[in-house]
Amino acid sequence: LGACRVSLSMTEIRAGFTAIKANIQSRDPIRTLSILSHPQSLHKVKSPDRCCITHHLFTFYVDKVFKHCRTEDSFVNRKISSIANSFLSARRKLGQCHEQNNCACGEKSTEKIKQILENYEGLNVTSAAMKSLGELDILLDWMEKSR
Amino acid sequence: GDDLLPAPQSVSIFSTNMKHFLTWSPVIVQGATVRYSVEFQGEYEREHANGSWIPISECSFTAATVCNITEDISASVAYKMRVRAELGSRRSPWQTMKGYFNRITTSLTPPLLSVIADGYHLLVELTDMGPAFQFRVLYWKKGKESMVQQKVTNEVSSVVHLDTMESGAEYCVKAQTHVEAINRSSSFSPTQCVRAQGDSSVWL
Helix, strand or coil, rough: CCCCCCCCCCCHHHHHHHEEEHHHHCCCCCCCCCCCCCCHHHHHHHHHHHHHHHHHHHHHHHHHHHHHHHCCCCCHHHHHHHHHHHHHHHHHHHHHHHHHCCCCCCCHHHHHHHHHHHHCCCHHHHHHHHHHHHHHHHHHHHHCCCC | CCCCCCCCCCEEEECCCCEEECCCCCCCCCCCEEEEEEECCCCCCCHHCCCCCCEHHHHCCCCEEECCCCCCCCCCCEEEEEEEEEEEECCCCCEEEEEEEEEHHCCCCCCCCEEECCCCCCEEEEEECCCCCCCCEEEEECCCCCCCEEEECCCCCCCCCCEEEECEEEEEEEEEEEECCEEEEECCHHHCECCCCCCCEEEE
């Protein structure tokens, strides 16, 4: 992720998400909105800011999203826990980059993060959390594409 | 009223090669089959989800005193596990394991391998240990220990071709596993040596 060299278990996160993707996305009633891709795709983010965006998005998911995604389905809950704990572990590694100043945010990225938070706050919390979780593959694709 | 069942004791985790098992001592009630339920809590649940616990359905109401928790221990963070006994409507208190478990402490054993001399070809067969495992294979011509070569592979479904050997020469091989997710490697397997077929015919 730019100057920040961090090893993230993407395979495990991807496997956990794939296992529940259909279930989670079927719970998203608002099909015409996106949290991560509105108004601009994540793929428009410049590469030097990758670490900053990744760090902020992991914080967004850990602090705001996962806790509002509890379901009645034990299997889904277990996979969400798996992803959440992987994000927590990854965020800690990214935090070390932050401390070493290898994770700076440019103006455009700061704007993108602000936009994502506004998209999120614009919905009721459960819908926003489920939608964000359902869009996890957008984040994973962007992270793997920009490796 | 219903008296409480005693809680299971000796709750502990055995973890080898990224396979993690929770075990506990049985609760004995004469003439009855006591069952157990298991729950886990990752660092995320402790810090961000009000210390919530998540049941493992495969180990709910189980009569076994062991539970495969590999699927749920899927991040390199500190986990806690707890077990309780159940008999009809009676429940024991939850027994939580002492301390925490992080998969980075799993014990890694050297890989099982068999080295094959197929004519002049040096081959190695590796045992599948799961998707998390990579194999680092070192091989050299006996007597030329300073010229060790290396091959890193995830490939275990088929025989791995290492080298073409000199006629009649002896070659040695050893290997270790590497788990990227926890950034650790096992110790090396014992060295195995094989000899290439001798060549009685002469090329003119």
